[in-house]
Amino acid sequence: MPEAQHEHGMMTNRSHDEAERQNNVRTLRQSLLRKFASGSREQFYREIKPAYEKQKGAPLDDYRQIREEMLKGTYMKFQMGFHRVVQELMFESLVSPVEEQLPDLIQRSKDMEQNLGTLELDPDLELPRYITAVDIHCQPGGFTAEHCEDDIAAGAIYDRAIHIYNSGSSGMTDMAGRIVTQYLDAIFPELQPIRILDMGCTIGQSTAAYVKRWPDADVHAIDVGPALLRYGHARAEALGHKIHFSQQSAEHTQFEDGSFDLITSNILAHETSTKAWPAIIKECHRLLRPGGIMIHADLPQLNEVDPYRQFIYTNETHYNNEPFWTKFRTLDLKKVTTDAGFLPENVIRDFSQVKGGKDQAKIDAAIETSRSAGHGAPAGSPLGMAFIIGIKE
Amino acid sequence: MTEEKKIKLPRVAKGPRPMMFEDEANDILLSMNVSLLNELIVTRQRLDAVERVLESKNVMSQADVNAFTPDETAATEREALREDISNRVFYLLLQQAERAEKAIPDDAPGDNI
Numbered sequence: 001m002p003e004a005q006h007e008h009g010m011m012t013n014r015s016h017d018e019a020e021r022q023n024n025v026r027t028l029r030q031s032l033l034r035k036f037a038s039g040s041r042e043q044f045y046r047e048i049k050p051a052y053e054k055q056k057g058a059p060l061d062d063y064r065q066i067r068e069e070m071l072k073g074t075y076m077k078f079q080m081g082f083h084r085v086v087q088e089l090m091f092e093s094l095v096s097p098v099e100e101q102l103p104d105l106i107q108r109s110k111d112m113e114q115n116l117g118t119l120e121l122d123p124d125l126e127l128p129r130y131i132t133a134v135d136i137h138c139q140p141g142g143f144t145a146e147h148c149e150d151d152i153a154a155g156a157i158y159d160r161a162i163h164i165y166n167s168g169s170s171g172m173t174d175m176a177g178r179i180v181t182q183y184l185d186a187i188f189p190e191l192q193p194i195r196i197l198d199m200g201c202t203i204g205q206s207t208a209a210y211v212k213r214w215p216d217a218d219v220h221a222i223d224v225g226p227a228l229l230r231y232g233h234a235r236a237e238a239l240g241h242k243i244h245f246s247q248q249s250a251e252h253t254q255f256e257d258g259s260f261d262l263i264t265s266n267i268l269a270h271e272t273s274t275k276a277w278p279a280i281i282k283e284c285h286r287l288l289r290p291g292g293i294m295i296h297a298d299l300p301q302l303n304e305v306d307p308y309r310q311f312i313y314t315n316e317t318h319y320n321n322e323p324f325w326t327k328f329r330t331l332d333l334k335k336v337t338t339d340a341g342f343l344p345e346n347v348i349r350d351f352s353q354v355k356g357g358k359d360q361a362k363i364d365a366a367i368e369t370s371r372s373a374g375h376g377a378p379a380g381s382p383l384g385m386a387f388i389i390g391i392k393e
Numbered sequence: 394m395t396e397e398k399k400i401k402l403p404r405v406a407k408g409p410r411p412m413m414f415e416d417e418a419n420d421i422l423l424s425m426n427v428s429l430l431n432e433l434i435v436t437r438q439r440l441d442a443v444e445r446v447l448e449s450k451n452v453m454s455q456a457d458v459n460a461f462t463p464d465e466t467a468a469t470e471r472e473a474l475r476e477d478i479s480n481r482v483f484y485l486l487l488q489q490a491e492r493a494e495k496a497i498p499d500d501a502p503g504d505n506i
């Protein structure tokens with residue numbers, strides 16, 4: 001039974017049918033998509049791979065060739081077609097109520113202000129092309145569109161989308177952030193950051209996990225999308241989280257050298273570009289104080305998963321408006337990090353083992369769902385999120 | 394008082410819309426089917442909600458619904474309802490059949506049904 005999303009003062013209201021449309025999309029992802037995914041996996045290992053290898057006398061281990069073979073059959077076409085349709089229906093179910101309530105939502109975002117945190121927008125910020133070229137994840141309008149004054153639509157849509165996307169496995173939608181704090185607690189038990197920066201925060205749903213874990217820290221969150229940030233600020237105020245949001249590109253921020261003890265990002269990396277990601281790591285190196293830690297969470301690289309998983313992974317590029325997904329997954333992340341100035345001995349590549357803790361079952365369920373949808377690490381492996389970590393010398 | 398102008402949000406995501414099948418009609422059919430499934434479930438859930446609300450207010454029980462036997466009039470109307478919905482779902486094929494039927498010349502050989 002999926003957990004209901006935690007409702008807060010900024011949530012879009014839903015009629016019975018609007019809520020059911022959203023719930024049903026979640027269920028389709030959780031049940032049918034999962035079954036299709038395990039079916040195609042079976043088909044690959046039991047039929048397609050053995051038949052190909054018998055006929056060609058060569059291993060079927062290149063993900064591009066796997067795609068070609070898999071798409072010869074009807075099953076995979078239906079699976080991918082279904083995947084895409086469910087994604088479109090998800091946004092259709094989310095956009096309608098937000099559109100209907102937009103003026104009210106904007107008013108609520110203003111009423112929510114209690115000056116806990118802050119919001120700074122920069123209308124002159126040049127939006128990076130890698131964020132604006134296509135609407136990432138097929139969210140109509142993408143992360144940066146503004147449709148009216150003080151618009152918050154992109155954030156309102158995104159808030160309920162995260163919950164559907166995580167198949168309702170986390171009521172609070174800060175699961176990705178909690179995976180990071182759990183990992184940091186295990187590896188750096190002494191860590192007590194005073195100033196934290198969360199990059200590519202969208203609506204600050206993961207940032208919330210850092211505020212909860214280190215309530216005395218000064219927590220900053222940046223993104224390039226103004227409507228996401230407005231919504232994120234109002235959401236944080238509604239939830240009583242003190243977060244300082246500002247509209248900045250992670251490639252070059254306004255913060256001074258050595259400003260932060262901890263810099264984080266969650267599934268930001270694969271939305272950037274071959275040029276931008278090294279620039280972001282350089283910026284992290286500049287922003288960390290000596291001994292400070294950066295940790296970026298994304299999914300494993302292609303060479304860290306089996307060929308079939310590589311094929312499933314790269315589907316995202318083809319079918320879910322993720323232009324950088326595949327390219328990012330071939331980057332040598334350790335090299336990028338040392339090239340940016342981190343000493344080799346201070347760079348760590350690691351995976352969340354997600355063991356223990358009261359939310360274990362929920363996290364496991366979410367990771368499993370994400371895996372079967374083609375995202376996470378191979379089924380049966382202990383890998384969850386993949387981290388690239390750098391410690392400033 | 395002037396009506397506030399409604400803000401229109403985009404419904405289409407910028408970026409290519411990949412088609413999985415050689416014939417794009419299959420992709421469109423698939424999207425129609427999944428949407429239909431979605432709407433059917435929403436309606437079924439609404440009906441379930443109505444039944445539960447009525448039960449909680451002691452208006453009727455779900456057992457009443459299960460025990461319901463239509464009388465002759467109701468049975469006829471329900472049969473028409475079934476047909477009506479099927480016809481709606483298969484409207485395109487039915488239209489094609491109708492067109493074909495009209496196109497058949499009166500003097501065509503065979504049983505012209």
